[in-house]
Amino acid sequence: MNDAELREKALHLSSFIVEAPAGSGKTSLLTDRYLKLLTVVDTPEEIVAITFTKKAASEMKAKIIERIKESQSPFAQTILKRSKEKGWDIEHNLSRLKVMTIDKFCLNVVSQIPVLSKMGQKPNITDTPEKIYEESVKQTLQAKDSIEDIKVVFTHYDNEYEKINRRLVAMMSIRDQWKYRCHTLTQKATKQIIDEGNAYLEHLTQTIYQKINAVLNQDQLNDLIEILHYLESVNLRKDIKLENKRSFNFDTEEISLWQTIAKILFTDKNTRRENITVREGFKNDDEGEVYKNKCRNLPNIDFLLAIKTIPEPINETYALKLKSISNILLQCEKKLRQLFRQRNTVDFIEIIEIANEALGKNDAASDLLLSLDYKISHLLIDEFQDTSRSHFNFLKKIVDGWTPEAQKTVFCVGDPMQSIYKFREADVSIFIEAKKNGFNTIPLETIRLKDNYRSSSLIVNEINQIFENILPKEDSIQEGAVSYKPFVSAKKEYDFNISEFKFHALTFTENIDIDTEEAKYVCNLIDTFPKNEKIAILTRSRSHLSELINYIRKFKPNFRFNAVEIDALDKHQSIQDILSLSYAMLDLSDRIHWLAILRAPWCGVMLNDLALLFQNDHNSTVWEIIQDSNKMNEISSDGRKRIQRLIDILKNAFDNQSKTHIRRLIESVWMNLGGELCLHNPNDIVDINKFFDILQTSSSPISIDFELVEHQITKTYLSDIPSAEERIQFFTIHKAKGLEFDVVIIPSLNSTIRASDKKMIMSDTFSENNSIYDVTAFSEPDNKSPHLYNLIHGIEKNREENELKRLLYVAMTRARVKLHLVGSVTYKDEIKPASSTFLSLLWGIYGNNFYEQKLIENTEIGTLNGKIEEFVPKLMRLKLI
């Protein structure tokens, strides 16, 4: 079947999983399916569509309504007729369209089953729960309940309180990863932990041994044995004890011998050793040369490096420590739940947790679901590749008891090649698993699409060529690897003259500010595109974009741009001003913040007046001074009017202080002062409201926890709603998911991201004899010998590397007509990319380009008139009426 026929088939009333590449119209397919279902259900609420973001949900709802109102659209007439017959009034009742994020859906379920969920009323969801995490850890460490386990943890981590505290707090944000594992661990017999841990090591070792046997023939194995006998005989290294060994046994006892072989053949940097010397145990004579040559002649056996990471077998001490650490983590988690309940606030992990528990309590979860306000018959899930295990479990419970015969359907849509949310627990193997095993009791028929309607054929071809090289050849659940499936351009209208694909290789001499130079280069590149083309600049992290944005702000003031969720709220001057207002209203003696509010645009007192009022009086409060008529007579009449207006508004607020919640009080003062009129951009009100919400959740009716507010505003990002008018848009790749642009530029290819802090524990799963085992390891204070933790960490890093490839795929597939990649390196003895960067992935294809280019020494800084330090922002103040 071709794609058009498959899309038609996907509208049939049965369950499907659609696997389709970027730009293949998954969103429109989902909308079509939703519309089709509306023609058969009794109530619109029977259909629940899960989207990945709130934005996607609102766009899909708008699309559905638009399509219903289009009289020509295929299902419109039937739906409108049905809506009339059944009294849905669908056109005016958007809330009946159950299109929402998974978090919202969980919250809906939880709030409808309050008794089971133990949450009395609809809880507040917080995006910034860090302070509550900190509190839970602090209370756990101060409590006496688990003193013995606390001692074990402190002894293990050399009593470094700060470090332990920080790691425990960090673990709270990923507790869905470990909670059940830790619970099981504390219940398990010590012997079982030891046995499973060692079975895991055995399993990994055997995998390496199998590879050795597949690559080395008997002669080469014999050569290795001979080399070892030679090294034992000359006795320059002490770690070889062969005892007449004539062949390899490939067992656990042999691990240390293979580790020695790896040390001989590879350097500490894990490259194959070219210069074999006495240090490796070889004499500098003819005989030694023979054995050195035998080493050099061995084929590529890089996989042997993995043996270096196999640690000593797990013992009882290890297992007991693991239990203690698990117990402390569970205690923190328990405390956290108590705090959430006390504050009627939850984070997103808690919501799904409560929902899963509530549904799990009832053997027949479907009975419970029947008691919900609405009965669900059709579940549609977008971006299914980024579903987490806990979300999947929850959704499986929702469809519990469904049978295909009951005309209830599940429809999953996604692209495993775009799975990029591992850090939020997305697990791409769920997609692979669902294709094979279905969705709980519902079998899913796979539909695979391949047409791309977004990008020009030039771009599609380039992407195919690159990713066939970069992405793995085979899927591997264990390695978090997704193989590449090429797509086909269905877009014919862009010919090769309009469309562009270019890799820009920039090689700089040393001592050049490479970030500034690259920013300059990108600005010049932007200037080459026609003014009607919309440009998106995409990078891995916010910090990579900030460099470029700062450069544009300083040197290219004529560029109009949007930067989506790049800066935090604390960077917004209007928010800083409201913060000052809040401090000032709660503390009349807080001189700094009082002066700040007098200078804020909604008050706007000039510096001369401030100097006259305050420079000679350091004892009275600002509030006292501005009410002193003698002092006030000294300043300009403009200043007097402005301050009098402020006094009137504040006095009125202070009179009402006891009757109004503090958030409302400050908000109304800000509004009365004309705060909204002073915003540069009317869209800023969205962020101002975010700030007031933070103020509300961080305050009691009469006081504010300013430490919490200041923390939250550094963690909450400015929305900077993408405005269609701005030609240039900046996004992190994660935020650009699902979007498309005429021109895409991906700069900073060689920029690294900050390595995340070590997790306190990490786990891996492995299967043997049809059983699945979990193995958990705790981080070690030292990094010397091979540890189980390092081993799991290495496997995890490999999965992250696979995800990095997919992230690049997401970025490149956003382009419609033009795609430009920009990478910069410094020439220092040699040219090479930083590890774990986009450039390192592309090096095999484009590495040579960096040598072919002329070295860039320095370029003139463009359009700046004067130095950055001399830049003074314009004073903005409300006009007095």
Ligand SMILES: Nc1ncnc2c1ncn2[C@@H]1O[C@H](COP(=O)(O)OP(=O)(O)OP(=O)(O)O)[C@@H](O)[C@H]1O
């Ligand atoms: N059946 C179709 N025929 C022609 N164009 C289509 C069709 N479906 C979608 N499109 C267009 O193709 C482009 C990509 O569609 P859409 O964003 O839905 O793809 P997607 O599969 O969700 O992509 P991604 O996974 O990359 O976000 C859009 O411009 C859309 O208007």
